[in-house]
Amino acid sequence: MNSRVSHRRAWRRRAAWLGCCVLAGCGSSPPTRFYILTDVAGPTPAASAPADSAPAAAAGSAKALQVGPVTIAPEIDRPQLVTRAGTNRIQVADFERWAAPLADQIQRVLSDDLASRLAPGLVLPIDQPTTGQAHRTLSVAIEEFYGDSRCAVSLRAAWTLAAPNASPLQGSERLQLPPSAPCDGELPAAMSRALAMLADRLSIVISTD
Numbered sequence: 001m002n003s004r005v006s007h008r009r010a011w012r013r014r015a016a017w018l019g020c021c022v023l024a025g026c027g028s029s030p031p032t033r034f035y036i037l038t039d040v041a042g043p044t045p046a047a048s049a050p051a052d053s054a055p056a057a058a059a060g061s062a063k064a065l066q067v068g069p070v071t072i073a074p075e076i077d078r079p080q081l082v083t084r085a086g087t088n089r090i091q092v093a094d095f096e097r098w099a100a101p102l103a104d105q106i107q108r109v110l111s112d113d114l115a116s117r118l119a120p121g122l123v124l125p126i127d128q129p130t131t132g133q134a135h136r137t138l139s140v141a142i143e144e145f146y147g148d149s150r151c152a153v154s155l156r157a158a159w160t161l162a163a164p165n166a167s168p169l170q171g172s173e174r175l176q177l178p179p180s181a182p183c184d185g186e187l188p189a190a191m192s193r194a195l196a197m198l199a200d201r202l203s204i205v206i207s208t209d
Contacts, residue, residue: 034099035081035188039112040196042203064135065206066124067111070103072142077102081187084146084154106142109192113199114138118206136163136209138202150179151190157198161209169209173201 076082081096098105107126115123124135144156155175162168177194180186 030095032095032097033185034097036099037105037109037188037192037195039109039116040192042113042117042196042200063122064124064133065114065118065122066128066130066135066137067107067114067126068137068139070107070110070140070142072103072106073144076142076145082146083187084148090146102145103142106140106145106195109195110140110199110202113196114203114206117199117203134164136161136206138206145191145194147183147187147190148179149183150181151177151183151187152179153177153187153190153194155191155194155198159202159205161205163209169205171205173198 075090078092079097079101081093081098083091083093085091111123111126124130139160139162141158142155143158144154147153153176155177156172158170158172160168160170175194175197177190177197180190183190
């Protein structure tokens, strides 16, 4: 009887110890990491642009351009990084977060990317008031913007280029960035490169409009 009681007490002590370990594990969590998107400089056709391009844009020419607010699909419009885990499945990383709203970051980066690809002064700052200033507006709707564990990125966007007294131009772009494993913590950099590729294509449309 004594040995049985002793065994039960030992089992209870072990169970209590395991319970404390579980509680301690639940009480701790990995540190949250915050990410930003960054612009990627591209080839600048500005060197061959007409000499009066910059003054004209600065003076409010209708050829000046401002990147308007960006809209993004609801499934990626969240603070956490969202990655594709399969054809019909995504993963939301609880401890991998954007440092600022994703739509705002895309607007800023896309504007900076275009500014480095077009004539100096052609792209107006996104926060510059344009009341009474004739300019074109580029609106972008991000319909798909995913990466995966290998840093492969897919980007699908619809765009509208509106100009005063003219019918708007509309189009869509679909981009695939190949994987570049290992990818730990590098997905935002790959997504930034995908936005730069989008800027490459949009700069051609803007330059020929």
